[in-house]
Structures are given as C-alpha cells and as structure tokens.
Amino acid sequence: MRVSVFIPTYNAGDSWAKLLHALQQQSLRPNVFAVIDSGSSDATVQLAKDYGAQVLNIAQKEFTHGLSRHRLTESFPDNDIFIFMTQDAIPANNQSLANLVKAFNDNSVGVAYGRQLPRLEAGPIERQERLFNYPEVSSVRSEADIPKLGFKTIFCSNSFAAYRKIAYLESGGFPPKAQFGEDTILTAKIIKRGWKIAYVAEATVVHSHGYNLAEEAARYREIGKFHKRNLWLFDNFGKPGKEGFKLLFSQLWFVFKNNPFSLPLVPVRIANKWLAYKKGFSDKP
Incomplete structure (x- = not known):
C-alpha cells in the first residue's frame, strides 16, 4: 500500500x-x-x-x-x-x-x-x-x-x-x-x-x-456549536451525554489514587466543560 x-x-x-x-x-x-x-x-x-x-x-x-x-x-x-x-x-x-x-x-x-x-x-x-x-x-x-x-x-x-x-x-x-x-x-x-x-x-x-479553564471552555463551546450544526449525528448515533458521566467517575477515581490534592479540580473542570458546551449549543448558528 x-x-x-x-x-x-x-x-x-x-x-x-x-x-x-x-x-x-x-x-x-x-x-x-x-x-x-x-x-x-x-x-x-x-x-x-x-x-x-x-x-x-x-x-x-x-x-x-x-x-x-x-x-x-x-x-x-x-x-x-x-x-x-x-x-x-x-x-x-x-x-x-x-x-x-x-x-x-x-x-x-x-x-x-x-x-x-x-x-x-x-x-x-x-x-x-x-x-x-x-x-x-x-x-x-x-x-x-x-x-x-x-x-x-x-x-x-x-x-x-x-x-x-x-x-x-x-x-x-x-x-x-x-x-x-x-x-x-x-x-x-x-x-x-x-x-x-x-x-x-x-x-x-x-x-x-x-488547557487552563478558559482554554477548555473555549474548546467545549466549539464542540457545542459543532453538535448544533450537525444534529444529524445525534439522529444516527445518539447523544454523547453518557460519556461525560463515565469520564467524571473515571477521573475522580484516577485523581484520588494518583494525586488526591487535585480532587476538587475534577468537578470544577467537568462543570466548566459542561457549561461551555451548553453555551455553544445554544448559540445562534
């Protein structure tokens, strides 16, 4: 090849x-x-x-x-x-x-x-x-x-x-x-x-x-916009929401085992991503 x-x-x-x-x-x-x-x-x-x-x-x-x-x-x-x-x-x-x-x-x-x-x-x-x-x-x-x-x-x-x-x-x-x-x-x-x-x-x-919080928010806002522009993906493959919960629990466990002092950052970052995604999804095309 x-x-x-x-x-x-x-x-x-x-x-x-x-x-x-x-x-x-x-x-x-x-x-x-x-x-x-x-x-x-x-x-x-x-x-x-x-x-x-x-x-x-x-x-x-x-x-x-x-x-x-x-x-x-x-x-x-x-x-x-x-x-x-x-x-x-x-x-x-x-x-x-x-x-x-x-x-x-x-x-x-x-x-x-x-x-x-x-x-x-x-x-x-x-x-x-x-x-x-x-x-x-x-x-x-x-x-x-x-x-x-x-x-x-x-x-x-x-x-x-x-x-x-x-x-x-x-x-x-x-x-x-x-x-x-x-x-x-x-x-x-x-x-x-x-x-x-x-x-x-x-x-x-x-x-x-x-990424810092601002950079992460900018990226997830773009993901929200992308999904809003391509709703046909949801129609054919479903919504990606379940992966977010899996990531949260996986991240909490990983950070707990490897650096427990970072645990408070996990829900903060997940919430930051979710809010930015929702903002992007609600933006006008």
Whole structure:
C-alpha cells in the first residue's frame, strides 16, 4: 500500500523539529509527505522543506480544518492511504506509522486512528483524559456497534488518523466548510457506508494539552456549536451525554489514587466543560 502523510501547519514551534525527526526515523517511509501552511511567520515552512516535505499554502482567511486537509488529498491523490497528523503529535517510536497502516490489511476497515499518550509533564487530569479516550487495547467498530456504543462509535481524531482513499472519496472527503470536527463528520459518513473504524493502540503518538479553564471552555463551546450544526449525528448515533458521566467517575477515581490534592479540580473542570458546551449549543448558528 502506498501511503501519504499530511499535516496542516501554522507556527508549529518547538515540537515541530521533534515531529519531523521522528517521522524521518519511521520504519514505514511515506510515499508522499506534504504540509499545508496557513501563513507561518516562524521556521515551520523551512524546516518542513529541509525534511523533504512538499509545501502548499492556504490563506488564513480561507483556512478551515476541513478545507485544508481536503486540499491536500486533492493535490496528492495517488496513494492508497491518507495519514493525517497535527503539528504537535510526535510519534512515540519508529513503528507508529507502520502499526497504524497495518489496520488496513483488513479490507473492511475504512478509517484507523492511533493512541495518543500524555506528555511527560502532564498533570493527573490531563493524563487521565488521554488514558480514558485512548485505552491500551485495540478495537474495531462498525455500524452494528451503534446500539451499544452510541456516539462513541464514531470517535476519531485527526491528530493521528488514516483513511483508505476509496472510503474517503466515496464518503465525500472532509467537508470544506468544517471549522471543527471534520474527522467526526467523515468517520460518521464512512461508518454509514458500511466500512469499519479501527482503533490501533499499538500506533502511538505523544499528544496532549494542559488547557487552563478558559482554554477548555473555549474548546467545549466549539464542540457545542459543532453538535448544533450537525444534529444529524445525534439522529444516527445518539447523544454523547453518557460519556461525560463515565469520564467524571473515571477521573475522580484516577485523581484520588494518583494525586488526591487535585480532587476538587475534577468537578470544577467537568462543570466548566459542561457549561461551555451548553453555551455553544445554544448559540445562534
């Protein structure tokens, strides 16, 4: 299988060189490595070129998460598998790409995504959220799992995900107007067309964020807006509410065992996310 690696970039900062070096060490070398940059003013573009990347440009005013990624697939359409990463997701070892692509040995798999590990400096809440969403055991999901898993069936993250080109194209690709959640929208369409989604725990990247309360609120407000704009996801996969309760209890237990002094922060952060989400969901389109 021929493989492309695609990364949108903007002022990628200190982690960019680490990511590029880690890509260069992969046992599976991509047939195409391309980035699409939205006006970086630092060394992002030059570093990408130094490591052999082909570089596209997109104006900041034109940028969306859907359009930038779809433009990469249109510009480099020839390979069988499209791997998407974010500029701060660093492969954890030299088998990360190879392990992700192995999922496509199953011809029924249309999407695969890898495991995101917390940063070394991550606090207990940040660490637990990664462990909750990205467990140690791999799995494969399909439309048949919707009654049991609901909205979780279509969980995926473009921080480290791969799409079979045939499944990508027949499902319409990333929606160009999607400012957020382009991975969820496409995965949902691919699942509804009968393909499966593989979670590959052996394919690992280091990727997590130590958001403060304001940053967390901004993110969850965007999630609320995204869900309001895409109510068809609820119609087909149910609402994601149950996951919030699971996260709360899991987080309380994890923090109690690892850093009990942080326990008061757990309900504060959960409430902050919930209120921000409700605010976003109630905002006018």
